[in-house]
Amino acid sequence: QVQLQESGPGLVKPSGTLSLTCGVSGGSIRSSNWWSWVRQPPGKGLEWIGEIFHSGSTNYNPSLKSRVTISVDKSKNQFSLKLSSVTAADTAVYYCAREPGTANNYYFDYWGQGTLVTVSS
């Protein structure tokens, strides 16, 4: 059973950089899956941020592309999110999630429990 666990600071100052890591257990990040970040502002819907393959290939949401970097650390079986120049609008619960990735299956079958990141001075 694959499990994902987000970690990182829960408070980030405006104009700073949000940094989160997602640890993967029960499976290998080197598998055929893509690995995504999804966020949810308080009381609102879900927004896909971007995804990464173990090779390092990435795809980003165009609305966030200029501020987002997703990277992978195969030795630690984890992947990470950096979001720069944050504002209060970036306050959200951030989830990491897995996509099956094969045969055009780019839905999210496993999710982390989510971590709330608040942008405030």
Add this chain to the structure above:
Amino acid sequence: EIVMTQSPATLSVSPGERATLSCRASQSVSSNLAWYQQKPGQAPRLLIYGASTRATGIPARFSGSGSGTEFTLTISSLQSEDFAIYYCQQYNKWPPWTFGQGTKVEIK
């Protein structure tokens, strides 16, 4: 970007009744459509993928249908644990993968 529109925003249903949720795509997504259930304080849970295939462990009372731009999630007989917010998501064309705004199923 493909825009996903869900209706209604809120659905009031009595336990044991049938619930029908709709999701419309701004352009065809073929059958590349998933449904998720989210309860307060929890991560979304995958219910349906491929528009109509139940994910592992999902009860048979949940069913999905549709293709192209019109999709439906049906819960045949609502149980107390089914009161939640439901989201659809298209994965036919990126970037980005996009979600609907959600339908809240509440107790009538």
